[in-house]
Amino acid sequence: xxxxxxxxxxxxxxxxxxxxxxxxxxxxxxxxxxxxxxxxxxxxxxxxxxxxxxxxxxxxxxxxxxxxxxxxxxxxxxxxxxxxxxxxxxxxxxxxxxxxxxxxxxxxxxxxxxxxxxxxxxxxxxxxxxxxxxxxxxxxxxxxxxxxxxxxxxxxxxxxxxxxxxxxxxxxxxxxxxxxxxxxxxxxxxxxxxxxxxxxxxxxxxxxxxxxxxxxxxxxxxxxxx
Amino acid sequence: xxxxxxxxxxxxxxxxxxxxxxxxxxxxxxxxxxxxxxxxxxxxxxxxxxxxxxxxxxxxxxxxxxxxxxxxxxxxxxxxxxxxxxxxxxxxxxxxxxxxxxxxxxxxxxxxxxxxxxxxxxxxxxxxxxxxxxxxxxxxxxxxxxxxxxxxxxxxxxxxxxxxxxxxxxxxxxxxxxxxxxxxxxxxxxxxxxxxxxxxxxxxxxxxxxxxxxxxxxxxxxxxxx
DNA sequence: TTCTGTTTTCATAATGCCTTCATATTTAAG
DNA sequence: CTTAAATATGAAGGCATTATGAAAACAGAA
Numbered sequence: 354x355x356x357x358x359x360x361x362x363x364x365x366x367x368x369x370x371x372x373x374x375x376x377x378x379x380x381x382x383x384x385x386x387x388x389x390x391x392x393x394x395x396x397x398x399x400x401x402x403x404x405x406x407x408x409x410x411x412x413x414x415x416x417x418x419x420x421x422x423x424x425x426x427x428x429x430x431x432x433x434x435x436x437x438x439x440x441x442x443x444x445x446x447x448x449x450x451x452x453x454x455x456x457x458x459x460x461x462x463x464x465x466x467x468x469x470x471x472x473x474x475x476x477x478x479x480x481x482x483x484x485x486x487x488x489x490x491x492x493x494x495x496x497x498x499x500x501x502x503x504x505x506x507x508x509x510x511x512x513x514x515x516x517x518x519x520x521x522x523x524x525x526x527x528x529x530x531x532x533x534x535x536x537x538x539x540x541x542x543x544x545x546x547x548x549x550x551x552x553x554x555x556x557x558x559x560x561x562x563x564x565x566x567x568x569x570x571x572x573x574x575x576x577x578x579x
Numbered sequence: 580x581x582x583x584x585x586x587x588x589x590x591x592x593x594x595x596x597x598x599x600x601x602x603x604x605x606x607x608x609x610x611x612x613x614x615x616x617x618x619x620x621x622x623x624x625x626x627x628x629x630x631x632x633x634x635x636x637x638x639x640x641x642x643x644x645x646x647x648x649x650x651x652x653x654x655x656x657x658x659x660x661x662x663x664x665x666x667x668x669x670x671x672x673x674x675x676x677x678x679x680x681x682x683x684x685x686x687x688x689x690x691x692x693x694x695x696x697x698x699x700x701x702x703x704x705x706x707x708x709x710x711x712x713x714x715x716x717x718x719x720x721x722x723x724x725x726x727x728x729x730x731x732x733x734x735x736x737x738x739x740x741x742x743x744x745x746x747x748x749x750x751x752x753x754x755x756x757x758x759x760x761x762x763x764x765x766x767x768x769x770x771x772x773x774x775x776x777x778x779x780x781x782x783x784x785x786x787x788x789x790x791x792x793x794x795x796x797x798x799x800x801x802x803x804x805x
Numbered sequence: 806t807t808c809t810g811t812t813t814t815c816a817t818a819a820t821g822c823c824t825t826c827a828t829a830t831t832t833a834a835g
Numbered sequence: 836c837t838t839a840a841a842t843a844t845g846a847a848g849g850c851a852t853t854a855t856g857a858a859a860a861c862a863g864a865a
Contacts, residue, residue: 389638389646392619411646412615416637420615505811522719542853543813549855569822569852570732571719731822768842769824775844795832795841 355381356401356470361391361417362432363410365531367455369517371404373490374459375466388412395425402466405449406432418449428469430462486516500558507532508551511544515565515575524572548573581607582627582696587617587643588658589636593681597630600685601692614638621651628692628699631675632658641673648674649714652745652803654695656688674743699746711790712742726784733758734777737770741791741801750798774799 358375362368363386372382383400385391388409394400403421407414418429431452450469453462487496493509495502495516504512510532514523525544552565566574584601588594589612598608609626611617614635620626629647633640644655657678676695679688713722721728721738730738736758740749751770778791790802
């Protein structure tokens with residue numbers, strides 16, 4: 354009976370850390386990168402709490418918050434780059450329940466989530482299945498069919514990227530930008546080589562399965578229905 | 580049965596003139612001042628055309644337009660303060676059907692509304708929320724009657740182009756320019772061959788339907804009234 | 806420094822999509 | 836009905852893309 358947190362944030366790096374922190378604390382997370390998707394989602398699903406970035410590219414966070422509040426009583430926590438100008442609007446004026454300024458520790462965010470939920474009456478729940486891939490971010494380890502893989506740095510990061518978004522197709526450029534510090538430095542077939550190594554290591558655990566899919570002309574992705 | 584126009588505009592003075600002009604011309608108008616309300620409205624009501632101000636306070640017009648286009652085929656007319664920088668984005672790139680620059684005469688706007696509606700078959704103005712085609716851009720996949728198609732790169736891109744603008748006729752040249760990186764390279768009957776393959780794959784899902792229409796001498800298009 | 810494991814590069818092989826072409830079929834016009 | 840133009844289709848070769856193994860370059864630790 355996990356509680357569902359909707360994360361509204363366009364930077365995937367931030368989403369990663371938030372998702373990890375919340376999921377290890379027993380929450381279920383849903384992620385959208387666009388503010389416009391929020392109201393349609395709320396009209397269908399029961400959400401227990403929303404974490405809302407103010408600096409979204411498509412909508413302004415305050416306006417979105419007000420629009421949500423017109424229809425839903427769901428608690429909202431703001432993510433903001435600067436905390437100085439937000440103090441007065443938190444509270445009744447806008448309708449946010451709390452806010453966190455960037456940069457923030459995921460643990461702090463999770464603590465605030467719990468605090469807000471504690472003082473809010475519960476209403477929804479859902480179930481999620483256990484996973485074939487398990488990420489331990491503290492140990493920088495990934496288990497595959499309960500067996501821990503011995504991955505190098507980039508192998509770990511690439512595979513983690515896939516696991517976080519099963520089915521999503523990542524181009525070589527996307528992976529480079531997301532994972533490497535100096536993206537433009539190397540190109541050639543670096544990613545391919547890492548994919549090859551990851552595949553080999555996965556194969557030692559389960560030879561008959563091929564979780565990483567090649568999408569010719571587009572990129573790589575992780576099979577969803579494992 | 581009057582046709583319904585959704586006006587998305589925050590300045591009430593402008594709304595007044597638009598509403599008056601359109602209603603005297605026999606249209607029914609709905610007005611919202613916030614872009615965030617648009618998607619929820621579309622999910623409930625059948626709208627024949629949207630007049631969308633780009634300079635909304637809460638959302639960016641282009642982003643909203645793209646979000647609408649992911650789900651609905653309803654025609655969109657932009658309202659903009661400056662017309663100079665908009666030319667290139669109207670059309671395929673964003674998905675708008677026309678635009679009007681402020682200040683404008685209500686009569687001109689009404690004329691453009693009629694022109695757009697005239698070249699839009701009635702069916703497509705209706706909400707296509709049944710969503711026979713569903714695009715998942717992250718996963719680079721398209722579902723047809725809820726069944727996921729296995730498409731190659733170009734097949735995916737071609738079909739996506741059609742779905743974005745149902746009924747819109749694309750010439751071979753347009754498709755080449757829009758989809759291929761090096762458009763001038765190949766011509767001959769390449770597009771035809773891809774169309775053939777797409778049709779075959781669609782046929783395996785539903786043999787009795789033929790969604791891709793051949794417009795002799797003009798190009799291909801997607802059937803609207805599926 | 807030297808050693809070790811990782812990352813990148815490179816060359817070559819393998820794969821499968823894309824294009825082309827030849828032929829059949831359809832459509833529209835005369 | 837005949838004819839020409841446009842499109843549909845099947846098959847096959849070419850070619851772009853990816854896979855792979857090995858070696859070079861690199862970084863970190865002892």
